[in-house]
Amino acid sequence: MAKSEAPNPNEAPDKHVSGQSNRPLSRPAHALTHEQLAAELEADVLSGLSTQEATARLEQYGQNDLGEEEGVQPLKIVLAQIANAMTMVLILAMAVSFGIGSWIEGGVVAAVIFLNVVVGFFQEYSAEKTMDSLRSLSSPTANVVRAGEALVVPSGEVVPGDLVELKMGDTIPADIRLIEAKNFETDEALLTGESLPVRKREKATFDDATGPGDRLNVVYSSSTVTKGRAKGVVFATGTFTEIGAIASALHQKDSRVRPVKRKPDGRAGPHRYLEAYTLTLGDVMGRFLGVNVGTPLQRKLSKLAMLLFGIAVICAIIVLAANNFHTSQEVIIYAVATGLSMIPASLVVVLTITMAAGTKRMVQRHVIVRNLKSLEALGAVTDICSDKTGTLTQGKMVARGAWIPGLGTYSVELTSSEPFNPTKGDIRFDEREPHQINFRPGSEKEEEADAGKGAVVAPATLLANGESQLEQFLTVASLANVATVFKKEDAWFARGDPTEIAIQVYASRFGKNRLDIMGDATPQWTEVAEYPFDSDVKRMSVIMKHNPTDTQWTFTKGAVERVIRVCTHYTTSDSETPIEMTDDYRHHILRNMEVFAGLGLRVLALASRTLDTQTEIANEDTDRNEIERDLTFRGLIGLYDPPRAESAPAVRECHEAGISVHMLTGDHPETAKAIAIEVGILPKRMERIGAEVARAMVMTAAQFDALSDDEVDQLPVLPLVIARCAPSTKVRMIDALHRRGRFVAMTGDGVNDSPSLRRADVGIAMGQSGSDVAKDASDIVLTDDNFASIVAAIEEGRRIFDNIQKFVLHVLAENIAQAGTLLIGLAFKDASGLSVFPLAPVEIVWIIMVTSGLPDMGLGFEAAVPDIMRRPPQSLRTGIFTAEFLIDMVVYGLWIAALCLASFVLRVYAWGGGDLGRNCNHGFDSGECETVFRARATTFACLTWFALFLAWELVDMRRSFFAMYDEQESSSSKRKGGPLMGWFWDVWRNRFLFWAIMFGFVSLFPTLYIPVINHAVFKHTGISWEWGIVFVMAGLFFVGVEAWKWAKRVFFRRTAKKKTGKVWKDMDIEERVFADYLSGAESDGGVASGGRD
Helix, strand or coil, X not given: CCCCCCCCCCCCCCCCCCCCCCCCCCCCHHHCCHHHHHHHXXXXXXXXXXXXXXXHHHHHHCCCCCCCCCCCCHHHHHHHHHCCHHHHHHHHHHHHHHHCCCHHHHHHHXXXXXXXXXXXXXXXHHHHHHHHHHHHHCCCEEEEEECCEEEEEEHHHCCCCCEEEEECCCECCCEEEEEEEEEEEEECHHHHCCCCCEECCCCCCCCCCCCHHHCCCEECCCCEEEEEEEEEEEEECHHHCHHHHCHHHHCCCCCCCCCCCCCCCCCCCHHHHHHHHHHHHXXXXXXXXXXXXXXXXXXXXXXXXXHHHHHHHHHHHHHHHHCCCCCCHHHHHHHHHHHHHCCCCCHHHHHHHHHHHHHHHHHHCCEEECCCHHHHHHCCXXXXXXXXXXXXECCCCEEEEEEECCCEEEEEECCCCCCCCCCCCEEEEECCCHHHCCCCCCCHHHHHHCHHHCEECCHHHHHHHCHHHHHHHHHHHHXXXXXXXXXXXCEEEEECCHHHHHHHHHHHHCCCCHHHHHCCCCCCEEEEEEEEEECCXXXXXXXXXXXXXXXXXXXXXXXXXHHHHCEEEEEECCEEEEEECCHHHHHHHHXXXXXXXXXXXXXXXXXXXXXXXXXXXXXXXXXXXXXXXXXXXXEEEEEECCECCCHHHHHHHHHHCCCEEEEECCCCHXXXXXXXXXXXXXXXXXXXXXXXXXXXXXXXXXXXXCCCHHHHHHCCCCCCEEECCCHHHHHHHHHHXXXXXXCEEEEECCHHHHHHHHHCCEEEEECCCCCHHHHHHCCEEECCCCHHHHHHHHHHXXXXXXXXXXXXXXXXXHHHHHHHHHHHHHHCECCCCCECCCCCHHHHHHHHHHHCHHHHXXXXXXXXXXXXXXXXXXCCCCCCCCHHHHHHHHHHHHHHHHHHHHHXXXXXXXXXXXXCCCCCCCCCCCCCCHHHXXXXXXXXXXHHHHHHHHHHHCCCCCCCHHHCCCCCCCHHHCCCCHHHHHXXXXXXXXXXXXXXXHHHHHHHHHHHHCCCHHHHHCCCCCCCCCHHHHHHHXXXXXXXXXXXXXXXXXXXXXXXXXXXXXXXXXXXXXXXHCHHHHHCCCCCCCCCCCCCC
């Protein structure tokens, strides 16, 4: 069929007909059979498009999006940089300066505003671009088949003709004509307004004029799958979809105007209109000031800025009052300088840069941040509730054992690293049952005694000797299964769920591949209906028609307890007639199951029954309770999912960081317990734990859910492992942790996990196996589904928290130092009775914006301190403003102010005769102002150096600047040249900070020695012997700060020992993590603040 010219993908489809493709079809898609549609779109319903064809169609039809995303808006960013509280204060200072004729000061402030806006714009633009790219990374994906292989691609790359596989929880990426649907329903309320899910029928066709809500063979872009699975061919993408036709309505922005409260009859009094307008104005002011937008930390810092603005106004009033409210230029400019000293102008920019850099680093560590609030929250996580399969384990299951009643035990020994290849590996057969076999001999004698546990037997021989029981077992394994295992070009491939793939490979070892028995021209079996796995009933069933006998069968697999509950019979080799199931035999089955589970295997039961075609006419609408009853038990199959190599170290790292790890899994308790011990979630020294606590450590969901909230709160400890876990159990577990004051991160991948992801403090979705609904409910997405990535995210969250705390402390300590210097400096009065400022306004602005701005950014880029994951989580209740932070801020600020004032006093009174001249705030008079200008330059040099040195001192808030990293704690310290070289490598680690400080040093000299600039702009002059004062003060600065850090280390070490007898990081890991379990009661976090020294 010749290709017609495709429409321009960027143009709105004004003449687009509902139900048509991007390129017009002979009839709308719902009026064509799927074979006709595939032929017109030149699509392959088995292998999908080739990679080259998909790329060509993407270029031809364009991206699969609605073309109405705003993206990054530069003008909006520029306005945001100007219209904020910080910039407005600077503009006010500029206006005052110009108003009193201080042209130089006003010009410098204007230049600072311009620089701040430009730097802020580029950094904000970069941050917005970063978040934009992250949003695209976490956007919905599609499972497409291309060149015979199942791929996960961004929804924007789906093209007409793509073969798409859909499952429960998926967001449908485009308009799709179904070719296969199993118990398939979608939620189309967004498009049609229909509140109930719509059941789809792939074989039906409809008239051309049929409305969207009645096209039961089509699914629509942006709707979600609520039940079942399906496969279909894409026929419309982007603006050519049904949802594209109403895109403008979908992208309508919410009004920011507060609604008027009305009476039931719709009327409202004038006071209600006044109330709405007042609240709306308050919201506008709040957004302008930043106090009601952004993350909690951003809002807190905006409130801090308002507080500092108020303090700045008070300081300016104090200056005016100290000079008897004299309105001369000198007094007003002094007031402006004091006000500016309290404004942390670089704070917002540095915060933006730090968070943007953090999100980039997260991507490198396989974590996509969907919500910036989670960056702050990650560092406070105290408990992680994680799934097992695919997160702690590899998610690459292999069937390792099976037991069939009356026949014996089958074990698989893999001989290669090809888990999908059914021809690799040996099968051992033993007539004994699993509980009679010692799978883990403890000695050579036991191994010799158990040597007859099974010889290698060929599958064909086993089939010949296995009578009908093995045949029935393999039929259930193959058909109660939607995975596909196939060979292509001498290589084996698989598509589907890892559990079902492993079972399908096992059946294929015996020649029972689903494709072989259902894919022939005259198939032996035909599928009638499918009941997908349900996390509540924990079973999956299919109804199959046996074509040679025209009979219908139910084939079921699922959790052993749930399957044998609906089994009424079982078979043995002694009798073809099914034997009635008894409670004793159910216990017998569970006994064998526990042997497999104790080996770390995930055990499923298989069962079947024949439907009575006279009385039971089954189809997709038949209640599954009518189908899943009176089953005949066929056997057990054990699947091994090996733990990831990095899981045990990651769990250990969590334990070192004071984070409890809980495993919430659908597996059997013994399987979960075996894996939990293997990765370190459960302690290896279980004998140290009391019986009551041990029972609480591992529970089933049934046991946990049977407890009331009060009973859960009375448990000595909350369980570390919950087996057979249902989605509702996860929510209850989060609530229980919250009641104990814990901060919880929860992983999830299914639709039913959405409530728990939203309830958790940090919701973590799986990027590979997770549903789109789960991703939408989450805060962060793991691109590799790896537990170790959660630990990496927590480490990164702690690093960001630390760095924000460091640079905010640096900024505020400097503000206190500058304000303190100027306020105390009011006492220095010249011959005219006016105060002489120790620091000029331009000097203050220079230090805030130039000297300190870059080191603040450098602190934001600082690497994690060595012990960041060997200390307890921080509290979000206090945030960065801890008691230690506040005390440090005051101590450092006052110490710097004292040293600056001392340098000024020494130069003026010790070596200047106390001559403060006349009008030295206004200009330089070599006769009268030489001493003041030299003293001011000395003070400026001291403050510049202190600001730079303080940035280095704050790399670690407790460790000495001269020993920031221990050699044992960092193998990359390169301490090969002795202590001096080791110290140099320490400061060289953060090259941005190093060069920012070097720039600060270098930039000091032009301001001191370039003529005109020094006298007219900075109001100081070059110094010579005064550098001696600067060096002495710098030495005293280090002595004071190092003495304070030493005192803090001693204090926190002693405090920790008083609480626990040990410093947190020196405690044994099991003692630290399982202390609650060893003691039998939850502690109150006794060592929460004593971890770092």
